[in-house]
Amino acid sequence: MTERISDAEHEVMEVLWAESPLDAQAVANRLADRQPWTLATVKTLLSRLLAKGAVAHEEAGRKFLYRPAFAREAYVAGEGRRLVDRLFGGKLSPLVAHLAEREALTAEDIAEIEALLREIRS
Amino acid sequence: MTERISDAEHEVMEVLWAESPLDAQAVANRLADRQPWTLATVKTLLSRLLAKGAVAHEEAGRKFLYRPAFAREAYVAGEGRRLVDRLFGGKLSPLVAHLAEREALTAEDIAEIEALLREIRS
DNA sequence: CGTGTTCGACTACATCTGTAATCGGAAGCG
DNA sequence: CGCTTCCGATTACAGATGTAGTCGAACACG
Numbered sequence: 181m182t183e184r185i186s187d188a189e190h191e192v193m194e195v196l197w198a199e200s201p202l203d204a205q206a207v208a209n210r211l212a213d214r215q216p217w218t219l220a221t222v223k224t225l226l227s228r229l230l231a232k233g234a235v236a237h238e239e240a241g242r243k244f245l246y247r248p249a250f251a252r253e254a255y256v257a258g259e260g261r262r263l264v265d266r267l268f269g270g271k272l273s274p275l276v277a278h279l280a281e282r283e284a285l286t287a288e289d290i291a292e293i294e295a296l297l298r299e300i301r302s
Numbered sequence: 303m304t305e306r307i308s309d310a311e312h313e314v315m316e317v318l319w320a321e322s323p324l325d326a327q328a329v330a331n332r333l334a335d336r337q338p339w340t341l342a343t344v345k346t347l348l349s350r351l352l353a354k355g356a357v358a359h360e361e362a363g364r365k366f367l368y369r370p371a372f373a374r375e376a377y378v379a380g381e382g383r384r385l386v387d388r389l390f391g392g393k394l395s396p397l398v399a400h401l402a403e404r405e406a407l408t409a410e411d412i413a414e415i416e417a418l419l420r421e422i423r424s
Numbered sequence: 425c426g427t428g429t430t431c432g433a434c435t436a437c438a439t440c441t442g443t444a445a446t447c448g449g450a451a452g453c454g
Numbered sequence: 455c456g457c458t459t460c461c462g463a464t465t466a467c468a469g470a471t472g473t474a475g476t477c478g479a480a481c482a483c484g
Contacts (some may be wrong), residue, residue, distance in 0.1 A: 181471070190388070202459080220444050226439090241447055242450060243461060256389045257400050263385045264401065266312070266379045272401050273414040275382055279394050280422050282379050290419050292395040297412050300402055308471055327432080342474045345432070350471085364431060364480060 183232035183254070191215060192225045193234065197252040201238060201245035304356035307377070313337060314347045315356065319374040323360060368400035 185193060195210045196202060202210070205232070208222040218224075226246055231236040237244040268274040279285075285293075307315060317332045318324060324332070330344040339347075351357040359366040390396040396413075401407075407413055407415075 181439090184440095188442060192447075203374065218444060224397065224443075227463080242334055251454090253400070255386075257404050259385065259389060260397055260401050262403075267381060271411065272398065273411055276394065276398060276415050277418055278375070278379050279382050279386065280418060282383075285394060285419075285422065286331060287423070289393065289395055290423055293398050294416065296395065296399050296402060297416055300407065301409070301412055306470090310472060339472090340474060342476095343472075346473075349433080366432075 183234065185229070185232065185234055188215075189225050189232075189234070190230050192229060193224065193248060193252075196235060196246060196248045197290070200247035202247075203240070203243045203245055207246065305356065307351070307354065307356055310337075310339075311347050311356070313350050314344065314351060315370060315374075315377070316371045318357060318368060322369040324369075325363075325365045325367055326360070329368065363386075 187223050191211060191214065193205060199210070204223050204226055205219065207226065208217065208219045211217060211222060226235065226237075230237060230246075234249055235246045236249045237246050239245075264270060264272055264275055309332055312332060313336065314329060317329050322334070327341065329348065330339065330341045330383060333339060333350050348357065348359075351367075354395060356371055357368045358371045359368050361367075386392055386394055386397055
């Protein structure tokens, strides 16, 4: 939403986008192989996300089930826009140019993007 | 460099990338129409950037002249990569797809990117 | 030479972030 | 009905960040 999501919080969001609703314990479990956080840490992050309105919780007995408050698509689009605005004056082509120049897009990547553009143009 | 640059610090970097070397006062002046920061704030940001190794200073009499320690190109490429990694599993095409879908690229934008890709492919 | 000006350096302080421990109440076990 | 356990809520605390004031030294002006 309007509130910015930090890196650590983002990790939690990814888990919930992959599967939800989940309780705190479950979220911590899915995070286990990516991050060395304790359950307490995950709980804190969930609370903060809740306060920021990035996740919603639903009471299930004595515990909460958390789910994202918006789709990953929306988040990703927002972050992408933010970056493109900050670094490329809002224009997409320079981003493509930069990454392309430095990262050597595979032929497949190029084909994919070209197909995309063709579709948009029509 | 390895050190992350914050949003406020980034604003300062932009000024220096546009023109350098500049002393603190000059940087504050160029920032004036973008940010309501006082000279003191700008000085703090410059010190932090110095500590992070993002700018270098050269003594000129009793004052310092600051200049970026690396090209904007490098910074931009790094940030772009960071975002693409975090949000798109390192693949560029989904980013293009998302932005394209939501932002309605102009015909010109599309042509530009296509030209770019054609060039890369060859 | 004295005094106001100008710098950078240092200090300040609230908020956000990363990371976690503790506390009080509810639930379950015996 | 007690004791253990599990949960969310509260508290903790260091480092980063946004934003800025103060201090001591060097200069410039008169």
